[in-house]
Each structure stands twice: as structure tokens, then as C-alpha cells.
Amino acid sequence: MPAMHIITKPLVRAATAACAALLFFGTSAQADTMTAEDFLPVEAAQARLGQLLFYDKIMSGNLNISCATCHHHDLNSADGVSLGLGEGGYGLGPDRLSGLVGNTRVAERIPRNAPALWNIGHKDRRVLFHDGRVERDASQPSGFKTPAKGQTPLGLNSIVAAQALFPPTSAAEMKGQPGDNDVADAFARSFTEGWETIAARVRSKPAYETAFRIAYPHVKSPEDITIVEIVNAIAAFEMSEWQSFDSPYDAYVNAGKPLDPLAEKGRQLFFGEAGCSSCHSGPLFTDQNFYAAGVPQFGPGRKFDGNDLPRDMGRMETTRDPADAYKFRVPSLRNVALTGPYGHNGAYTDLRDMIRHMCDPVTTRANWTPGMARLPQVPWLDKDDFTIVSLADEQERQISKLDITPVEMVEADIDALEAFLNALTGETAMQRPLGRPDRVPSGLPVD
Structure with a gap:
């Protein structure tokens, strides 16, 4: 038996049967890779x-x-x-x-x-x-x-x-x-x-x-x-x-080059029992849809008419449909190991912590601390950064909207998934065609 079990938590709203089947049992098929022809042409x-x-x-x-x-x-x-x-x-x-x-x-x-x-x-x-x-x-x-x-x-x-x-x-x-x-x-x-x-x-x-x-x-x-x-x-x-499609995973798909054993175990989990590929699908490793993953909120939020709390209502801000509350677009996972912090607000600096959150948002939210975020210090902003965390009713609302049913995983499975996500890093990711210019026509300084 694999070291992972689907569990039930009373605070989590169950997804529909169809959604649950997609989210948590997933598919054994691997995602596609890509080539330069899959990109829009550029002069x-x-x-x-x-x-x-x-x-x-x-x-x-x-x-x-x-x-x-x-x-x-x-x-x-x-x-x-x-x-x-x-x-x-x-x-x-x-x-x-x-x-x-x-x-x-x-x-x-x-x-x-x-x-x-x-x-x-x-x-x-x-x-x-x-x-x-x-x-x-x-x-x-x-x-x-x-x-x-x-x-x-x-x-x-x-x-x-x-x-x-x-x-x-x-x-x-x-x-x-x-x-x-x-x-x-x-x-x-x-x-x-x-x-x-x-x-x-x-x-x-x-x-x-x-x-x-x-x-x-x-x-x-x-x-x-x-x-x-x-x-x-x-x-x-x-x-x-920013094109990148020469990762070890791409070499595995295109040429059959084996992944490292731990990354291979992670690949099997990702496309199989862990169900990650139900949302992180296709060549971009995202279905580009919107889900409520319950990432801990902090910061100023995004206030709008009908939302006066320092919270972020996600997709609902655009659609004004309460059914879209706290839902955010599924991010691409290509080069994910290079692009932390993670979550719509960067709540997790460590990739392993983000993996844990996607396994069991209820437990990880309970254990999350402000020190897990990475915020440049600004004294007059620091004092209000975590106001929303202290509002119990708001925390309950965020929990009640979850689209994820928690799963329990042992550390070995997290090791494997992390190894697979690292195998999505392009071999030439650090070698960009144009890079940073030394100067710009306005004469203003270049960062």
C-alpha cells in the first residue's frame, strides 16, 4: 500500500463527487511537453x-x-x-x-x-x-x-x-x-x-x-x-x-531518459494517487482554472465594494459571484523550484511547506506562522500585516470554502514530490536570450 491515505475532516466542505474524483485520485497519464512551435510567434x-x-x-x-x-x-x-x-x-x-x-x-x-x-x-x-x-x-x-x-x-x-x-x-x-x-x-x-x-x-x-x-x-x-x-x-x-522546456522531465518524455529514482517516485505520485495532475495538467502544468486552496491570508488584501476587510476574495473580485470566493488561478509548475515564495500571496517560502499545504490545508493553516512568509520590513506596514489572521470568523469562512479534501502523506512522499517538482526546472533556465540591458533610452537607472 502507498504511504498516503484519503482522510475526512469535518471542517472541510466536500467537493462534488466528480470534482473529488479528479482532485484526489487523479490520472496516471503524464502531462505533455512542449516545443518552440507551441509559442506565439515573435518578431x-x-x-x-x-x-x-x-x-x-x-x-x-x-x-x-x-x-x-x-x-x-x-x-x-x-x-x-x-x-x-x-x-x-x-x-x-x-x-x-x-x-x-x-x-x-x-x-x-x-x-x-x-x-x-x-x-x-x-x-x-x-x-x-x-x-x-x-x-x-x-x-x-x-x-x-x-x-x-x-x-x-x-x-x-x-x-x-x-x-x-x-x-x-x-x-x-x-x-x-x-x-x-x-x-x-x-x-x-x-x-x-x-x-x-x-x-x-x-x-x-x-x-x-x-x-x-x-x-x-x-x-x-x-x-x-x-x-x-x-x-x-x-x-x-x-x-x-521566458521559454523553458528542457527540464529532466522533458528529457524523460521526449527521449525516455530516466528520472532520478526519487523524482520518478514523485512523478508516479503526481500523476497517480496524489492527484496533483488533475489541476496541474497539460504542458504548462496548470488547467488555468480557479480553486479555493485555503492559503493563509495576510497583507492589505484587495478591498472593493462589498469587501471592506483586509482579505483577498480572489476570483470573486472579478466575477462578483460568491461561489468564486477565495478561488485563485492554478499556477504553472514549470521552474517552480526557482520562483518561491508560493501561493497567491507567497505565504510559503519553502516548497515543501507548499506541498504539505496542498495535502492538508486545514492542518497547515493551523500551524502556519507569519515567519513563514518573506516580507521586506516596513515599520508602518508591519503592524497591520497580519490583522486578518486574528479574525476568527474570517478564518472560518476561508476554511468553509475549501475545494481540497485533505490527504495524509508521510515525509517520504513529500520528499518524492519535491524531487519531481525540481525535475521541472529547465537545464538552461538561468541562460536567457537577452537578459538585462545595461542602459535604456530614457537614461533612467536600470535595476
């Missing part, structure tokens, strides 16, 4: 331009933060912390600090963990952000459903470009507060005005005009540079830069 000149824009702080309201600040090469396309410091901070990852006065003072932590960008350009990608607020939708004029609704621009080359529109619209992430700068003031009026203000900044730099002319044949003058060309270039960079 090399656009990717090179996107690399510059990705690292250029000209995209932020106060000219102090770039896309790369939270998705840096040195941190494997993420930022290495549970909840990052965006607008007002300086430095990278765990070493990032807040300024002390004015718009250099961080007002709040970014409420969700910065997702890694590995294989973001795969053709199967249909939904992005932890709550899925950007998704492919052929019924929309732009081809995408987004928070901008009818203001979503036409001509976007991918869901990745649609996603790239929105970090600059966030006060905590990139734009700052109205009154701080022209970008924040413009976004206070409309998405369209905010994006146009960013585009005007970019096209005012002669070096960018030249790069856009090379990347886009239709660009004949600075006025032809719009937010669409900007985010399409950023998407081209992200989609080409």
Missing part, C-alpha cells in the same frame, strides 16, 4: 525593443519602478518575496526598502505575490492574473476581457500584451497617487488618457523613436507610437525571453 526586433521597455522606469508614474522590478532576471522572472514593495520602494526583492517621505514612502504592500513569467507566451494561455481578470474572449472587440472593458485598445498581439496594460494603472505597483505625477492624474480620468500619457513619454525619446521604426514598419513618425505598440513589444520580449 526579434520587437522583443529587443520590449526588453528596453520592460526595464525602463519611464513606464511608471514617478519614474522609479519598471516591469523588471517585480519580474527581474536575477530573481528568475519574479521578485523573491511574498508581497512586494512597488511604488516608492528602491532596491530589488528581499533587499527592497521603502523611502521615508512623500512619494518615496511606500503606502501599502502589493497585495499579491508577483507571478513568474515562465512560458507566458504559450499558445494555450487563456487567462492571466491570479484572479483571471484578463482573459481571452472572442466576443470582445479587442479579443480580451479586461478591467478596462470598452477602453481596452484594439490591435493587441496576445493576452500577454493585454496583461501588460495594467500594472502601470495600479497605484501600489507603478502609477503612484493622483497629484504625484501626470500619469496618475491621467489614469484618474480614464484608462485611455493614462495609457496615452505613458505613450507620449516614450515617443518623446529620440532613441525610442528609432527603435520603434525598426520594430514596426507602420511607424513613420512619433505619433504612430501608441500604447498598443508599447505593450506588444513588452509582450514579444516576455514571450520569447
